[in-house]
Amino acid sequence: MAFDSLKTxxxxxxAQSGISVDDKLTKICELLQTNIPYYDWVGFYFKNGDKEELKLRSFAGEPTDHTIIPFGKGICGQVAVSNKNFVVPDVKAQDNYIACSIFVKAEIVIPLFLNGENIxxxxxxxxxxxxxxxxxEDFLEFVNAEVAKILA
Incomplete structure (x- = not known):
């Protein structure tokens, strides 16, 4: 399925009414994981209250032990600090990588902003x-912009 049709x-x-934000996030994860052949695991992490850590909120794919990630640790933790997209073509080449599965070869993490803050x-x-x-990158930035609309 092409990115344009996935945007729709x-x-x-x-836009669905009557379902929770968490259900919408899970549906988005499942949509991406099911329709993009090389998206093997898709998840949303959010800042965990006032703590300097991320907490897994919704995902599609194999369960992970990494439900809490400290800021600065791993690719996700680095994005929480840098506020920048991080594309990793080869996870083995990254020193600060948290392995979730022996099968993972690449990772992409895109920050989600609400009112200018990386949440x-x-x-x-x-x-x-x-x-x-x-x-x-462009598609996932679009996804995050849409998700921000239901978090406001």
């Missing part, structure tokens, strides 16, 4: 080496 699906999920992120793990392009 994302907007439809965001969370979408995290994608791929079992395919170096699959992410600028098109993925």
């Amino acid at each position: 699906e994302i907007k439809n999920i965001i 969370g992120q979408i995290d994608i793990d791929s079992n395919t080496a170096d699959p992410f392009t600028q098109e993925d």
Whole structure:
């Protein structure tokens, strides 16, 4: 499924009434993980209250032990501090990488902003080496902008 048609699906999920924010986040994770062949794990992490850590809120894919990630640790923790997209073509080349699965070869993490503040992120793990392009970054920035609308 092309990114353009997925954008329509994302907007439809965001617009649904009668379901919780968490259900919408899970539906988005499942949509991406099911329709993009190299998105093997998709999750949303959010700042955990006043703590300097991220907490996993919704995901699709294999369960992970990494439900809490300290700021600065791993790719997700680095994005929480840098406020910048982080694309990792080869996780083995990263010193500060938290391995979630032996099958993961690449990762992309895009911060999620609400009113200019980095409140969370979408995290994608791929079992395919170096699959992410600028098109993925742009698409995931769109996803996060849509998600921000239901968090306000």
